[in-house]
Amino acid sequence: MSPAASPAAKADPTAPLGAVQSRAVRRAGVGAWGAILLVIALVPVFADNPTITSIGVFTLIFMACASAWNGFSGYSGYISLGNGVFYGTGAYVLTYTAIRLNMSGGWSMFALVPLAGLGAAVVAIPFGFVALRVRRHTFVVITIAIFFVFQLLAFNLGFTGGSSGLTPPTPNWVGATFNNPFYYVAFGVLIFSILLFWGVRRSRFGLHLLAIRDDEDRARGLGVKVLRVKMTGFVLAAFVTGMGGAIFAFFVGQIFPQFAYDPVFDVTVALMTFFGGIGTISGPLLGALILEPIEQYLTIQYSIGSVYLIIYGVLFLLVLMFMPRGIVPSVGDWVRSLRARKWRQGDGGAVPVVVTPPAPENVPVGARGPE
Amino acid sequence: MGTGVVDGILTGGVYALMAAGLTLIFGVMEVISLAQGIFVILGAYLSYSLETHFGIDLFVGLLITIPALFIIGVGVEWAFLRRLKSQERIAMSILTTYAVFIIIEGILNVVYGTNYFQLHAWYATRSVHLLGMYLPYIYLFGFLLAVGLLGIMFGILYRTRFGASVRAAMQDRTAASLVGVDVRRVATITFGLGTATTAAGGMIYGATNSFDANSAEDLISRLLVIIVLGGLGSIGGALAAGVFMLVVEDVIAVVWSPDWSTVMFFIILVVVLSFRPMGLFGRQAARAQ
Numbered sequence: 001m002s003p004a005a006s007p008a009a010k011a012d013p014t015a016p017l018g019a020v021q022s023r024a025v026r027r028a029g030v031g032a033w034g035a036i037l038l039v040i041a042l043v044p045v046f047a048d049n050p051t052i053t054s055i056g057v058f059t060l061i062f063m064a065c066a067s068a069w070n071g072f073s074g075y076s077g078y079i080s081l082g083n084g085v086f087y088g089t090g091a092y093v094l095t096y097t098a099i100r101l102n103m104s105g106g107w108s109m110f111a112l113v114p115l116a117g118l119g120a121a122v123v124a125i126p127f128g129f130v131a132l133r134v135r136r137h138t139f140v141v142i143t144i145a146i147f148f149v150f151q152l153l154a155f156n157l158g159f160t161g162g163s164s165g166l167t168p169p170t171p172n173w174v175g176a177t178f179n180n181p182f183y184y185v186a187f188g189v190l191i192f193s194i195l196l197f198w199g200v201r202r203s204r205f206g207l208h209l210l211a212i213r214d215d216e217d218r219a220r221g222l223g224v225k226v227l228r229v230k231m232t233g234f235v236l237a238a239f240v241t242g243m244g245g246a247i248f249a250f251f252v253g254q255i256f257p258q259f260a261y262d263p264v265f266d267v268t269v270a271l272m273t274f275f276g277g278i279g280t281i282s283g284p285l286l287g288a289l290i291l292e293p294i295e296q297y298l299t300i301q302y303s304i305g306s307v308y309l310i311i312y313g314v315l316f317l318l319v320l321m322f323m324p325r326g327i328v329p330s331v332g333d334w335v336r337s338l339r340a341r342k343w344r345q346g347d348g349g350a351v352p353v354v355v356t357p358p359a360p361e362n363v364p365v366g367a368r369g370p371e
Numbered sequence: 372m373g374t375g376v377v378d379g380i381l382t383g384g385v386y387a388l389m390a391a392g393l394t395l396i397f398g399v400m401e402v403i404s405l406a407q408g409i410f411v412i413l414g415a416y417l418s419y420s421l422e423t424h425f426g427i428d429l430f431v432g433l434l435i436t437i438p439a440l441f442i443i444g445v446g447v448e449w450a451f452l453r454r455l456k457s458q459e460r461i462a463m464s465i466l467t468t469y470a471v472f473i474i475i476e477g478i479l480n481v482v483y484g485t486n487y488f489q490l491h492a493w494y495a496t497r498s499v500h501l502l503g504m505y506l507p508y509i510y511l512f513g514f515l516l517a518v519g520l521l522g523i524m525f526g527i528l529y530r531t532r533f534g535a536s537v538r539a540a541m542q543d544r545t546a547a548s549l550v551g552v553d554v555r556r557v558a559t560i561t562f563g564l565g566t567a568t569t570a571a572g573g574m575i576y577g578a579t580n581s582f583d584a585n586s587a588e589d590l591i592s593r594l595l596v597i598i599v600l601g602g603l604g605s606i607g608g609a610l611a612a613g614v615f616m617l618v619v620e621d622v623i624a625v626v627w628s629p630d631w632s633t634v635m636f637f638i639i640l641v642v643v644l645s646f647r648p649m650g651l652f653g654r655q656a657a658r659a660q
Binding site: 077130137140144145152153156267271274278307308 | 397401403451454455456459461462463465466467469470471472473474476477478480481485588592595596598599603630631633634637638640641644645648649650
């Protein structure tokens with residue numbers, strides 16, 4: 001997963017062609033995403049069907065959460081299966097605060113969304129302090145364990161309402177546009193998430209994260225404050241995920257421990273990111289944009305959870321087997337090799353060997369030692 | 372209190388068996404099989420079907436379910452895990468086995484419905500009066516079974532040529548293949564063996580708890596905690612951690628409350644890992660990140 005197209009060009013100074021291409025490709029990508037986001041923003045204007053906007057709200061929440069997952073786990077290589085902790089914490093912070101403040105369910109509820117994000121970020125500090133000091137595969141397991149601690153706490157602590165859950169105030173909006181406020185707030189969180197992790201990716205801090213992914217010991221040796229960098233990434237991901245969870249709680253209108261702290265959430269955001277392309281900016285967005293509507297559709301279509309589980313699992317396996325690097329890198333390779341072929345044909349045999357763009361199989365996949 | 376300790380040791384033995392299978396898989400293949408949880412439940416359902424439809428005793432049924440799960444494990448390894456590339460191997464293995472997990476969970480839901488089941492046999496309900504406390508027979512039998520199967524596992528690992536290959540592959544895959552060990556074959560069989568431990572574990576679990584396909588989530592989280600606490604890839608560690616955790620849980624359930632005992636289970640892991648990031652018996656950063 002050579003971090004998308006851009007560093008590949010930097011890594012190979014003998015290929016100016018690659019650099020030009022990747023900039024063009026990147027511009028095309030930004031343009032395409034601008035168009036997609038515009039369409040997404042206009043959906044509620046044209047769709048008067050609440051089912052569509054409801055699917056839309058979930059999709060936007062998951063796009064934000066998947067991009068947050070990628071922003072930490074995709075960049076740093078620390079695969080977290082505990083991001084549900086942040087989602088659930090966000091959900092509970094919003095609901096609990098709203099109940100304590102006796103809020104009526106209007107627009108003012110959305111003011112609690114950033115607060116919920118902060119709550120999740122605060123939780124991420126001790127979580128990360130324990131989890132981020134262990135080896136990478138232990139990290140996966142410990143995130144699962146800590147996730148279950150939180151789920152059990154939500155069941156057992158008094159103020160969470162135990163297994164009967166909590167009910168946030170219901171908004172007094174009516175009719176077909178009921179979903180629209182949620183839709184636009186979720187859209188705002190999504191834009192925030194995209195800008196945040198796009199900024200991270202282009203910053204020195206983002207390079208530190210990538211360096212940790214490629215070789216943590218070497219990064220430390222070169223002076224990267226490894227724990228602090230990982231911690232910061234983790235907290236940023238928690239903040240965005242917590243906001244997603246808060247919107248979810250307000251939208252669904254009732255939270256229970258097993259749905260707020262949902263193990264399926266943990267894996268879903270990871271799957272979406274892998275599906276789209278881990279470590280790329282557009283990968284998780286694309287993955288969520290494709291998979292979440294399918295998931296919602298299957299849930300509506302087959303109300304029996306088990307059929308949906310089987311279909312989802314099979315789909316999941318197919319992706320992992322046939323597109324293990326995800327859509328974005330695979331398509332990127334494909335475009336690159338197509339252009340390379342064209343270019344080679346145009347110039348005949350005069351191509352110097354040095355600048356031959358690498359065939360897809362040879363693209364360095366984040367050169368790193370044995371895991 | 373005393374009952375808690377004894378119960379913990381007896382049930383801990385069964386968890387130790389399942390955790391040993393899981394950590395063995397990790398040691399050889401560097402793969403974490405989340406599917407272990409659902410395989411346990413699958414084993415329990417298989418025992419149930421054999422018992423109700425054919426009247427086969429639970430322990431006798433193991434002669435069928437253990438090979439069955441061995442074959443399923445080999446099949447999963449051959450079909451999916453073998454194809455994983457070396458990069459992101461851990462993460463990919465977790466996602467792949469999770470996919471297997473939810474597919475089997477879905478199938479079990481379709482076949483058996485979502486009602487809770489429990490395995491029945493005379494020894495599942497009766498207790499024996501021993502050392503001043505009442506112990507269900509199934510706890511004793513289950514513990515003996517687990518010890519016996521662990522004995523067989525250790526026999527295979529330390530007394531056979533195949534076991535030597537497994538241990539070689541656990542120490543260093545590359546070196547093992549250089550000296551002529553067919554690492555891929557060893558990996559496949561190991562995965563089968565690790566999965567087969569769930570047949571016995573599932574039968575005991577099903578006879579001591581009521582279960583449905585969802586119970587697999589709870590199980591796998593416990594098994595993961597046990598193997599991480601013991602140190603990934605350390606079989607002795609998994610055994611010690613399995614017994615230790617269940618004793619702690621049962622004692623807390625007796626002296627405090629069952630609600631909090633499970634929380635404690637996870638909190639112990641967090642505390643231990645804060646001081647020993649490699650687990651209790653893990654090798655000190657033997658491998659590179």
